[in-house]
Amino acid sequence: MxxxxxxxxxxxxxxxxxxxxxxxxxxxxxxxxxxxxxxxxxxxxxxxxxxxxxxxxxxxxxxxxxxxxxxxxxxxxxxxxxxxxLPPPDEEEFYYADLIGLAVETTAGEAIGTVVAVVNFGADDLLDVRRPGRASVYVPFTRAVVPTLDFEAGKAIIEPPDGLLDDPGEPDGEDAS
Missing domain, CATH: 2.40.30.60 (RimM)
Incomplete structure (x- = not known):
């Protein structure tokens, strides 16, 4: 429970x-x-x-x-x-706890990981997404970045900003010399 x-x-x-x-x-x-x-x-x-x-x-x-x-x-x-x-949420509402466990994928259908927490370090809410075999990532919890929450399918669909899903230390394609 x-x-x-x-x-x-x-x-x-x-x-x-x-x-x-x-x-x-x-x-x-x-x-x-x-x-x-x-x-x-x-x-x-x-x-x-x-x-x-x-x-x-x-x-x-x-x-x-x-x-x-x-x-x-x-x-x-x-x-x-x-x-x-707790009472059931109204239409278009949800409890943050309902986000935990949602599969996360991009609008292009790429599987990213699973929501393990919703955190706020003083600015905006972030989804803590655990990615198998890779570093976890904080996804800004805004309508622009997370346009779709499908609780029936158990998914959060994201439109990640450039660089969000890059691993630390991953080359960014620019020549470092």
């Missing part, structure tokens, strides 16, 4: 075991609507109470968490829900 990260625990807040939580949902308070949350190791987190702090930041109290020392140990833990707990 596929799980989706919907929030991340931040710093402890106060002395009674509350933590700051950054929500990745459209409505930050909605993280309480999907049932128990879990981390990547399967530890269950049940929300006892939550309140809005600012923007996408919440202050959350989890069942069984009663002191600051224990709360501090949770910093940076990502909170997941099962994909099946």
């Amino acid at each position: 596929k799980s989706i990260v919907i929030a991340e625990i931040g710093a402890a807040h106060g002395v009674r075991g509350e933590v700051r939580v950054k929500a990745h949902t459209a409505d930050p308070l909605a993280i309480a609507d999907y049932g128990p949350l879990h981390d990547s190791r399967g530890t269950i987190f049940r929300i006892k109470s939550l309140r809005h702090l600012k923007d996408d930041m919440l202050v959350v109290s989890f069942e069984g968490l009663t002191d600051r020392t224990a709360a501090e140990k949770l910093n940076r833990i990502k909170l997941h829900v099962e994909r099946s707990a």
Whole structure:
């Protein structure tokens, strides 16, 4: 079963075991609507109470968490829900987790690899595409570069910009002398 990260625990807040939580949902308070949350190791987190702090930041109290020392140990833990707990996306929408595992090919039909992650290093989202026997490549996740997502066929069709699929150290065809 596929799980989706919907929030991340931040710093402890106060002395009674509350933590700051950054929500990745459209409505930050909605993280309480999907049932128990879990981390990547399967530890269950049940929300006892939550309140809005600012923007996408919440202050959350989890069942069984009663002191600051224990709360501090949770910093940076990502909170997941099962994909099946989320509502179906609207037409023309999808969850980023649905991209993981898609085969990637060019508009010319050349097989490139498989999407293994969606990352963002501060600018735009990128598809991390693992290529068999070659270096992985980050594909800009824009409509121009990824014009087609075919979830039924399990494919992402890309129009790679010049040089995107070149391996590091590959000659670019210019005379180096």
